[in-house]
Amino acid sequence: MKKFFVVMMVVFLVALLVSPVMAKKYTIATVVKLDGIAWFERMREGVKKFAQDTGHEAFLVGPPRADAALQVQIIEDLIAQGVDAICVVPFSPEAVEPVLKRAMDQGIVVITHEASNIQNAHWDLEAFDNYAFGAKLMDYLASYMGEEGEYATMVGSLTSKTHMEWITGSVERQKEKYPQMKLVTESPLECYDDQTRAYENMKELLRTYPNLRGVRTSASTAAPGCGLAVEEAGLQDRVHVVGPSLVSLSGQYLKTGAVKVIGFWDPADAGYAMNKLAVMVLEGQEVTDGMDLGVPGYNKLRMDGRVLYGEAWVFVTKDNMDQYNF
Amino acid sequence: MNGIFSRNEAFVALIILGLVLIIGSINPNFFTLGTLYDLLRSSVVMGIFGVGVLMVLVSGGTDISFTAIAAFCTYVTSRYLNSIGFEGSVLVAFLISGAIGVLLGLINAILISSFKLPTLIVTLGTGNMFRGFMLAFIGTKIVTVLPPGMIRFSRTEFFPVTTLIGGTNGLSAAVFVLLAVVPVTWYILNYTMLGRGIYAIGGDRVAAERAGLNINVIQFFIYCYVGFLAGIAGIVHSSLVRTANPFDLVGTELSVIAAVVLGGARITGGHGTILGAILGVFLVIIINNSLIMMGVPSYWQSAVIGMIIILGTSITALQSKRESRVSIVDNQ
Numbered sequence: 001m002k003k004f005f006v007v008m009m010v011v012f013l014v015a016l017l018v019s020p021v022m023a024k025k026y027t028i029a030t031v032v033k034l035d036g037i038a039w040f041e042r043m044r045e046g047v048k049k050f051a052q053d054t055g056h057e058a059f060l061v062g063p064p065r066a067d068a069a070l071q072v073q074i075i076e077d078l079i080a081q082g083v084d085a086i087c088v089v090p091f092s093p094e095a096v097e098p099v100l101k102r103a104m105d106q107g108i109v110v111i112t113h114e115a116s117n118i119q120n121a122h123w124d125l126e127a128f129d130n131y132a133f134g135a136k137l138m139d140y141l142a143s144y145m146g147e148e149g150e151y152a153t154m155v156g157s158l159t160s161k162t163h164m165e166w167i168t169g170s171v172e173r174q175k176e177k178y179p180q181m182k183l184v185t186e187s188p189l190e191c192y193d194d195q196t197r198a199y200e201n202m203k204e205l206l207r208t209y210p211n212l213r214g215v216r217t218s219a220s221t222a223a224p225g226c227g228l229a230v231e232e233a234g235l236q237d238r239v240h241v242v243g244p245s246l247v248s249l250s251g252q253y254l255k256t257g258a259v260k261v262i263g264f265w266d267p268a269d270a271g272y273a274m275n276k277l278a279v280m281v282l283e284g285q286e287v288t289d290g291m292d293l294g295v296p297g298y299n300k301l302r303m304d305g306r307v308l309y310g311e312a313w314v315f316v317t318k319d320n321m322d323q324y325n326f
Numbered sequence: 327m328n329g330i331f332s333r334n335e336a337f338v339a340l341i342i343l344g345l346v347l348i349i350g351s352i353n354p355n356f357f358t359l360g361t362l363y364d365l366l367r368s369s370v371v372m373g374i375f376g377v378g379v380l381m382v383l384v385s386g387g388t389d390i391s392f393t394a395i396a397a398f399c400t401y402v403t404s405r406y407l408n409s410i411g412f413e414g415s416v417l418v419a420f421l422i423s424g425a426i427g428v429l430l431g432l433i434n435a436i437l438i439s440s441f442k443l444p445t446l447i448v449t450l451g452t453g454n455m456f457r458g459f460m461l462a463f464i465g466t467k468i469v470t471v472l473p474p475g476m477i478r479f480s481r482t483e484f485f486p487v488t489t490l491i492g493g494t495n496g497l498s499a500a501v502f503v504l505l506a507v508v509p510v511t512w513y514i515l516n517y518t519m520l521g522r523g524i525y526a527i528g529g530d531r532v533a534a535e536r537a538g539l540n541i542n543v544i545q546f547f548i549y550c551y552v553g554f555l556a557g558i559a560g561i562v563h564s565s566l567v568r569t570a571n572p573f574d575l576v577g578t579e580l581s582v583i584a585a586v587v588l589g590g591a592r593i594t595g596g597h598g599t600i601l602g603a604i605l606g607v608f609l610v611i612i613i614n615n616s617l618i619m620m621g622v623p624s625y626w627q628s629a630v631i632g633m634i635i636i637l638g639t640s641i642t643a644l645q646s647k648r649e650s651r652v653s654i655v656d657n658q
Contacts, residue, residue: 036466037466037467038467064462158625186623187623187625189618194574195567195569195571195574196563196566196567196574199567200364200368200614200615201618203364203615204364204615204616204618204619205618206489206491206493207355207356207358207360207361207364207489207490207619208353208355208618208619210355210490210491211491212491224470224568224569225567228567228568232493232495233489233491233493233494233495234493234494235491235492235493238491238492238493239491248468248470249468249470249569251470252470252471252568
């Protein structure tokens, strides 16, 4: 009987020692640009799901205003709280570099998103390569245009790096694969992320180029702006609008066919994937080129220095728009 | 010198005429009825704002809160009408939005006339306040499905024509809102005691006071009326873009002021006409909406607009300088 107790005791002690190793729970914070907007509410769903699936304590925070300084403050608070990992979608990558360095110095794992030029992070996870995304959008536009005819391009502003990369990717794909298509705008038109401006640009394009068959937009508000102009003119069957946008912004024009295809990435998946990557680093697992995070679109990551690219693009037409609530 | 060409309006009209001829010679597609419809439609919101700004400038003040008021009014109205499932006429939207505009204008008026604060500072403050209040307490979510009345209003078009590309184009119903606002304001400014009082306090405040004008009453009227116009412009804007976006409009106030100044109104007050303000707005709208047709690359668009504003205002400024010299000579 005594022997049995001793054995039980030993088993119990060993179990006590092993259990934290077997199921260590990490605290992981995801810091976003701006709290409360639809995009990051959707990301919160992904982070919550990660917490439920894995049992780690994962949560999402962000400043009430889009302000780089406020975001830095939040990260400072998290360092003081002693979280295990921080996933950041920086408002301005340059502005968070010093505070992220401090976090890393204290042994906190740092993962970033939408910041391919970041220096102070273990990894930066991008939903996709911008040029490849642009090329994909061009494939859609070309298929609606029958691979021929005139098209125009639009960006939020010529200084927006992401928008320019999307457009460059599209135009290069067109030159390489669709020689029958012709770009009429020498440099992309600017819409300043303003829906009214995009609408007016589109109206003017229709006046200036009577043979126009398509437009590749960039700002999320440009597709609905152009779509409205197309719909008002009753040209849904002739002029095709394709570009990045969200269902919440472009849904009514997808329905009427004034906007044909919109592309984006799902912030919920991005949040989930970032948290998963953070845990991998915390557990000391090796991050390799071509690895699978087990999240849709992040199954075969391409490694480029510190940056990991997924293929997590989502393309939405009127047929699958009901699956997205943001 | 007292002929029609001594007036600022004539210069702006000449610039517009020249510009139209240049655009048309570069791209003959410009000379269609559809183009005129598009330009008129684009002018409505800026035109209503311009009429309000003119009234403030004439009185010697500067209002930069009107865009925030417009965004506030239309966002709150759209959210409210959607929440009660209102399906009736757009007129109700105009009434609610206009009423909210009057209330917000009243706040401006109280601060300006009771505390005798500079109008620019007051409206700089209230503009930020209205916007912040809306974003913090009412919401940031863009309304993409407007009340049905507003959608019907935006779809209403008259005299449709077929465009070059094969679609159709009609004169937007929104244009008639501007066509109502302009004569009403013109009448107030030119044929009522109130309107003449606005010119008087802008020309010389002290003299106006001694002449027995009640400056407080006049200022209350001005800022409430501008708030009302902003509310109307907000609904027109939301209807035309078919979304009520709380982040919209704010940031365009300086281009509206520039357009009105281009039309001959003086920042120092006392001078300016409705016709001039509307012509100034047309000029800016034509420039904004024709650079693609002229093949001006995006890089150059803002530069061209800036140059025309400087050119236009310097012509009117030189004109007024010569005018004052002439009147001194006449007096001697």
